[in-house]
Each structure stands twice: as C-alpha cells, then as structure tokens.
Amino acid sequence: MRIIIVGAGPIGCYVGQLLKKRGIKPLLIEEHKEIGRPVHCAGVVGAEVFKEAAIDLPWKNFTKNKIDGAEIFYQKESFCLKRKSVAYVIDRELFDKKLGSGLDIVYETKFLGLEKNNSGYVIETDKGDFHANVIIGADGAMSRVRDAAGLNNGVRYFSGVQFRVSTTIKNEHFVKVHVKNPFFSWVVPESKNIARVGIISSNPYAALNDFLKEIKLEGEILDKFGGIVPVGNCHLIKDNIALVGDAACQIKPLSHGGIFYGMRGAEILADCIAKNRLCDYEKIWNRKYGTEIRIAAYIKNLYENLREDDLSSIFNILRSSVKKIEKSGDFERHSAIILQILKDKRMQAKLGSILWSMFKTVFQKNTNREEVV
C-alpha cells in the first residue's frame, strides 16, 4: 500500500512516525525546502502534548520556558490562574524537525490536485505526478487536499500575527492573555528577556501594533510572522483520502491551539490505517473529541456575539471563580472548565438573559422583514 502524506508539518510528520512504527513507510510531500520553517505558532503547548505522545518526545529537548499559569486581562481588570508546569513554551522549529527525523520526505514539492484512477490516485505537484493508494492531507489550515477532495464543510479562517520582542519580563513563567471581543491577544514569555506577542484579529498587523502601544511594551522586534487558524467542521475522509491536523480543523476553538488535537487525530488515523479500517477514522474521532470541540465552538460563537456589558459581567463572574477554574481547568480540554462554570447560578442567569436578548433581536428582525414584504 502506497501512502502519501501531503504536508510535513508537525502533524503530518507525527502520522508518518506512527505509521513507520507499525512497519508502513509513507512518503511525505512538503512545499518548503526544510521542516519547521517558516514558524507560525506561539509555541505554547500543554504538558499533555509530551505525556500523551505515542513516540519518544522528551519535552526538555524543545522547551524554552515553563509556564505556571496565566494572567487574564479585560480592559483595566485582571485575574490570575495558577498551576505549576501546566504548559511549556517550545521551539517549534526543533519540535517539528524532531518529528520529521528519519522520514522519507520530498521537499520543495507543492501539491496541486488529485485524480482518482483504477489503481488509486494520481497526485499532481509542481514537480510532476506521484501515485498513491491512500492520501493523507496534513497540509495545514488552507488545505488544498481538503478542497480537492470536496471535504470543506464550512471552515472559517482567522488571521494571527506574532512578533518576538526583546524586552524585560517581570514574571517569566506567566502567560498574559488580553480579552478583546471578538478576538484576543497574548504575551508569551520565551525567556526573561524575550516575549512572543501576538494577536488573532481581522486586521492583525494594525491590531498588534495598537496592542503593543496599549500595554506599553517596547523593545527590538526580532522576528515577525503571520498565520491562519481554521475553525469549523469538515468531514475527515472520502474514499481513501483522509485529513488530519489543521487541515481537519482538529484545533481548540477557543484558543486556536492545534498541536494537541492534531496529535490525537494522527494517532486515531494511524491506528485505523494499520488495522485496514480507514473507514472508522471519522467515527472514532467524533466519538472521542467531537463533543469537546462542539462545546468549545459553541462558546466561541457566543463570545463573538457578546455585547461589551455582557462580556464585562461574565469576566467578573469568572474573576470571582478563580479557585473553581484552577481546580477543574484542563489546558487541552476546555469543556471541563465550561461545564464547571455553567453550574454557577450567576452564570446561568447571565447566559439566560443573553440568549433571550439574542432571540428577541432575531425575532424582531424577522418581524420587520415580514412587514416590509
């Protein structure tokens, strides 16, 4: 069986390693000339990324800093969530390169399209055609494999930009997250004197410059990069084509982190292929992670539509629930925190009134439309 993985990002490489471990040797096609560059990630991963990895992935080899919590800001207010060694700030280039080591990869080869024939698929690239029985699309947020296979089921795209800034950081083990509806920005300490400052926004470059001024963060900008995060739904398989990682929208809808869920998707996919049961991949993924992602995506939708006064009230409720959040909080599985917070009577009342006013707005719009007709 010939398997071609399109995209040698962390998730494509991880699937490659898992298949290799089972005696299946895939070929990877990568458009860039090396793995891990350009970097397009803040590089914050939960400790579980290393603990739950199915291959040897020692965190010490990639870690630049250890994170013991986060300070959450909204306008002039803030609160702090603490948990020792909850996450790491990694060197994404090294991480990706480690995942790619020993794999069969053709570089500077761009996937352009695919065609089905009697024996499998013809993969068209800018360096000629390749043949495969199974294609794995691990080609990131803007996946061409997803589009070529007709698997795009309504994916939304968000833009992110990050600067690496040389500056002095007071508490280098705490991430700062600034909530600004409908998006957010972050200051991730890479070390005592380098911060990764980024934003997800509809106009991220301008918004990030404004944010730097707002938090009065000055210093030399060492690097800049931009990237896309996908949020939404897509099917994961069609015949012998499968998607994984960002290509499959296997990300946390609230924070947009994709490494943890991409790795879980890769494990399920490799397992299904090894058992000759590719057809089970989507079913097993949905059973294990579908609800988790749907809950977080629902909250994300709600968040994007909140009025400032509602956001302010919710922020205050969260601020008074720090102990509960710290106790139930899970860096990778956000539904645990969401469900815990929803038990709070004040939150239930607030959400009830928000949903009621949203319902009234929709109802009002429909009534007006009918009157015009």
Ligand SMILES: Cc1cc2nc3c(=O)[nH]c(=O)nc-3n(C[C@H](O)[C@H](O)[C@H](O)COP(=O)(O)OP(=O)(O)OC[C@H]3O[C@@H](n4cnc5c(N)ncnc54)[C@H](O)[C@@H]3O)c2cc1C
């Ligand atoms: C600003 C920003 C900050 C982020 N911060 C975090 C974070 O802190 N923590 C976290 O967990 N996640 C974060 N993410 C998300 C994370 O970067 C992704 O989830 C992760 O990189 C997904 O890995 P992947 O292998 O699925 O896709 P990618 O890393 O995108 O890899 C896809 C690979 O496919 C290749 N490729 C694409 N198209 C083609 C083609 N046509 N032909 C051949 N090759 C192709 C690309 O060159 C690339 O090597 C962030 C994303 C952004 C944009």
